[in-house]
Amino acid sequence: EDKVVQSPLSLVVHEGDTVTLNCSYEVTNFRSLLWYKQEKKAPTFLFMLTSSGIEKKSGRLSSILDKKELFSILNITATQTGDSAIYLCAVVRNYGQNFVFGPGTRLSVLP
């Protein structure tokens, strides 16, 4: 059975800290891995990763994929209270938009 696992499930840090969120997967017919941020509403897209070893960056956020070890990490540097959210990892498999999501990591950033 395909699965996506995220760790930790919950994390509390203080502003300015750096955090690393983990996502591992066991999925048949892997195509891509995506990260989303979910605040008190619908998820919003952060990154899509298809190739191993190529880091994607957006401001203080960065992410990388390791297709040999079947995992991805999402790094957030100099965290701010606005980074508080659930971070979701998802894998696209097969064809079309057949997604499987992990349970999410709930990040709380304290002032």
Add this chain to the structure above:
Amino acid sequence: EAQVTQNPRYLITVTGKKLTVTCSQNMNHEYMSWYRQDPGLGLRQIYYSMNVEVTDKGDVPEGYKVSRKEKRNFPLILESPSPNQTSLYFCASGTDGVEYEQYFGPGTRLTVT
């Protein structure tokens, strides 16, 4: 404004009473999906559609039906809702190819008593 809309946003109903949650997108996307989100389980895909009249099951299709008669609309139908279908439902649309970015609707919170 590019968006995915869902209606209703909140619904409380009783077991066995058929209901439909509508989803519409104005971005001319080929792909549309329905998800349910439950605490500790993340998002689980119910059904997805690659184009008009083309639908496929996700991981949790039991108890749900969908149809895609028009590109912009993808309604979710619960023929006989049960309490275990109480959940937060999201519709999403997107494109294939280089990017698989999905745009999510605002969500529908359904309670079945």
